[in-house]
Amino acid sequence: MIRFKHTIFTLATAAIFTLGCEKKVAPIDNFGVSVNFNAGNPKNLTGSIAINPKDSIILDFTIASSTEEMAVIEIQKNGARIDTFNVSGANKMTFSGIKRYMSDSIAGDYTYRVFARNRRGVFIGDGNKSIKVTINPDFHFWSFKTMAVPDSVAKTNKSFFVSTTGDVLSFVQGATNSALIDFGYFFDTTTVGAPKHTIYALGANKFAPHVLTTWTRNATVFKKSTSPAFSALTSGGSLRTAGLSNLATGATTTATALAPGNLVYFRTAAGKFGCIQINFINDFGAIQSQSNISIDVKVQK
Numbered sequence: 001m002i003r004f005k006h007t008i009f010t011l012a013t014a015a016i017f018t019l020g021c022e023k024k025v026a027p028i029d030n031f032g033v034s035v036n037f038n039a040g041n042p043k044n045l046t047g048s049i050a051i052n053p054k055d056s057i058i059l060d061f062t063i064a065s066s067t068e069e070m071a072v073i074e075i076q077k078n079g080a081r082i083d084t085f086n087v088s089g090a091n092k093m094t095f096s097g098i099k100r101y102m103s104d105s106i107a108g109d110y111t112y113r114v115f116a117r118n119r120r121g122v123f124i125g126d127g128n129k130s131i132k133v134t135i136n137p138d139f140h141f142w143s144f145k146t147m148a149v150p151d152s153v154a155k156t157n158k159s160f161f162v163s164t165t166g167d168v169l170s171f172v173q174g175a176t177n178s179a180l181i182d183f184g185y186f187f188d189t190t191t192v193g194a195p196k197h198t199i200y201a202l203g204a205n206k207f208a209p210h211v212l213t214t215w216t217r218n219a220t221v222f223k224k225s226t227s228p229a230f231s232a233l234t235s236g237g238s239l240r241t242a243g244l245s246n247l248a249t250g251a252t253t254t255a256t257a258l259a260p261g262n263l264v265y266f267r268t269a270a271g272k273f274g275c276i277q278i279n280f281i282n283d284f285g286a287i288q289s290q291s292n293i294s295i296d297v298k299v300q301k
Contacts, residue, residue: 032067033125035114043100045112050134053105053235057133061114062096070095071119077112087116105235107137138236142166142297144279147185149291152209160184160202163274163299171210178202178215182268183222187291188256195256197281197293199264204253218269222255223247225263230277236300243273258293266299274299 037046038060045057063073069092075083087095095116104110110133115126140163147168148157155171162169163182174181186207188195200206202217225246233239246265255264255276264276279294 031065031125033063033065033070033116033127035127035129036062037114037129037131038062045131045133048132048134050136051103053103053107053135053138053237055103056100057103058098058100059112059114059131060098062094063114063116063127064094065116065124066093068118068124069093070116070124072117072121073097073114074117075099075112075114078110103133104135105237107135107235109134138301139233139239139274140164140166140297140299140301142299145295145297146292147295149185149187150207150210152207155209159186161295161297163268163272163297166297175215178212178217181216182218182220183266184210185293195254197256197258197283199255199258199276201253219253220266220268221247221251221253222264222266223251224255224258225265227263230263230275230296230298233275233298239273239275239298239300242275243267247273268299272300 038044039046040060041058043056043058044060051057059075063070070087071092073085073087073095074081083099085095085097111130112133113126113130116124118124142163145161145166145168147159147161150159150171151157158168158170158173160169160171160174160181161167161183162177162180164180167180169177169181181202183199183201184205185197185199188198188206198206199222201220201222202212202215203219205212223246228238228242233242243265247267251267258264258278258281260278260280262278264278266274266276268274275298277296279296281291281293283291
């Protein structure tokens, strides 16, 4: 029994001693390297910034070491090396450099970092500094928008689409907003086979109960295609390239016989290129007034 008490006392004493002698941990970056991002040009990166795709950016920097000579200066973007400088001359403790880049075309966050390596290629510091560049998207992406088959009485089913805002409007709403509308949707019951589920420019309206003679009827054109894939459209530039290629021939004012998985490239009256992806169609057969279509839309800003 006495031995048991002694053991507990010893463990408690050790715990108190450990707590009383807490070890001080040096900062992670204790290399004595400093990095300064210089101002002087509107394109110079000096801190986190949000810009547009393919904007010009400049890294104008001075890096200094107080502990050992620098041999190589490396620039990384998102952890991958994009440039290096060799440090030459008598003074290898300070280095200044300038690099000009074009920012990415794909929206997102990109981190730039400048750091030094010694003559053995070992990292010796970055001053705990990095710059985040956020690329703003230059296109709209409207996901899972539902367009309903138009109804002939109340005319409140939402069957018109505005690509600049992602709004889906009914005939009642569209009457005072027709200049904003890029296309409509209806189910053709007059034709055997195609066209059935149809997207159309307002000038090609086939739904008789919707009288659009007093509306602004924007001349959007369409073409069904299979490439490039919807997921590959990651910028306004890629939408334009794909649109120019697909709509160069065979563009019409309607896209008919739509089915899940179809892609429809389009160009608005304002000259903006876009793509519609058909997600799914709820087809209620005889009760067509309850049918609807789900779409994703990407379009240039």
